[in-house]
Amino acid sequence: MNESNGVLLVIGSGLKIYREYLVASIHRRARAAGLRLVLLNNLKPTWQRAYFDEIVLTNVFDPGEMLAAAREVAARHRIVGLMCWDEPVVLAAGELAAELGVPGLGVDGVRGCRDKNRTRSVLTAEGLVQPGFALTASLAEAREAARRIGYPVVLKPRSMGASIGVVFAADESELDAAFGVAMGAATVDQSRYRAGALVEAYASGPEISVDAAVHKGEYLPMFLARKQTGGHPYFEEVGHVVDADDPLLHDAELVDVLARAHRALGVEDGITHSEVRLTDRGPLIIEVNGRLGGDLIPFLGRTATGIDPGEVLFDVATGNRPTVAMSKHAVAGIRFGYPDRDCLVHTVTVPDEAPGLVAASPMITSGTTLRLPPGGYLARHSFVVCAADDTRTCAEHLDTAAALVRLDAEPVDPPAPGAAFEMPAGLLDVDEEEGVPA
Structure with missing residues (x-):
């Protein structure tokens, strides 16, 4: 392959179950264009080996380490493009694209997307429909903001994704607990926007x-x-x-x-x-x-x-x-399987066949503890994907396929009051050969 054609740099592969189909398409296009693919990843490569010409192990969630590794790659190769689809890494990757002079969201663009307070401020100034909002750092500030905005309100971490730590408060009696949930989830965010919770009018x-x-x-x-x-x-x-x-x-x-x-x-x-x-x-x-x-x-x-x-x-x-x-x-839909309560999972079985079934998979391994909010989020044990010619038939297919999922689990007690928030099971990829994070 002609190295002069350049290198496409990918920051974080993501979960195989969620992102391999994207990587396969990118690999195909890169080969056709004569481009090499280099991956910066925090885990030992397994499935990624089939798609990337070079894999550099680094902590992509630490901006300093990731940037140092990327600059080392840039010193050896001509970077012609950069990709990143992992929410915690998007900000640093977007700023890196600007530094390297390759297409990207732009510094203003990536900061506006990552910082929910900035998003609200910019869109409000643009005259677009937006809720009343306030960035708060203390319970007293949150109480005052909610009184000023008017109930019901929604509280959320400043920069988390996937609805983690997002909670509805109907009135003042629910505000204190909701603020605790939002701020508790914000503690796992390693970005520069980790401090604070937004209080917003419910839309x-x-x-x-x-x-x-x-x-x-x-x-x-x-x-x-x-x-x-x-x-x-x-x-x-x-x-x-x-x-x-x-x-x-x-x-x-x-x-x-x-x-x-x-x-x-x-x-x-x-x-x-x-x-x-x-x-x-x-x-x-x-x-x-x-x-x-x-x-x-x-x-x-x-x-x-x-x-x-x-x-x-x-x-x-x-x-x-x-x-x-x-x-x-056509129409395509996904349905996630959730437990009724916190549980320790023994096995998950998904259907091999069902009307309109496109894909189905467990999302966790045996021995995983699933916790529902506020002790945890995205407590998914499985998913089914179905397709049809219309939305009604697709919904029927999803109902049928989801009913075929079997969960063997035992209930567990909720986490102790004040226990540190943990990232949901299944969000962090694992090394397939060893079964543990690398």
Whole structure:
């Protein structure tokens, strides 16, 4: 391979179960373009070996270590593009792209996406529909903010993702506990925005997400997912459905709001995952994430629309305007399996066959303890993905497939009061050969 063609640098591979299909597409496009793939990863490589020409072990969650490793790679290779889809690493990776002079979200763009307080401030100044909000660092500040904003409110860590630590407070009697939950979750965040919790006016209405490419500031929607949540007063994401023919994809107001938001935030090049509430005041952006969606939403998008998010990401990362035209018109959905209460899992069995079944998998190993909020989040033991020609049939397929999942587990007591918050089981990849984090 001609080294002069350059190297595409990837910061963090993510979980095999969630991201291998993206890496496979990127690998295919890189080979066709004569580019080498170099991965910076915090774990010993297993499945990644099939796709990357070089793998550098470093703590990607420590910005100093990650940047030092990336600069060492840049001293040996000509970096022509950079990719990152792991939320805790997006900020440092975006700033690194600017340092290396390759396409990226831009410094303003990545900071605006990662810092929820900055997102709210910028979008409010732009005149977009936004909730009343305040960044708080103490319970007294949170109480005062909630009184000023008006109940009900939502409290959330300043920069966490996946709805971790996000909690609803209907009135003053629920505020203190909600603030404790939000701040407790914020303690595991290692970014510069870890301090503080946002207090926001609750926005009612259906919630959606939109994954889109951004090329030189041009906003290019790919697919839209309808989100299903549960576990009130928390916001656990229990499923998503992508319909290639969802009329909201062509809703002029929604697309305009999203495009204006990205311009205001300063997003330059990349892929974003925007979460939006459809309120009686119009579309209200909950957050803009500077990465592809999680929860296999990009996989649902590819299954339903034929748009390959890995190929789109390759294009924007290498400075090319991507093609986002649909080649399929179907519906795809995912349903996550949650326990009824905290438990120690013995086994999880998922179906091999079911109507419309595309994929199914356990998400944890035997011996894993799953904890529901507020002791833990994303306590998922499995998922099923189904596809159909219409949303009703897809929902029926998901119901059938989910009913075939079998969980053998025993209840466990909740964590002791004041116990340190731990990241959810299954969010951190493991070395497949040893079964433990490397």
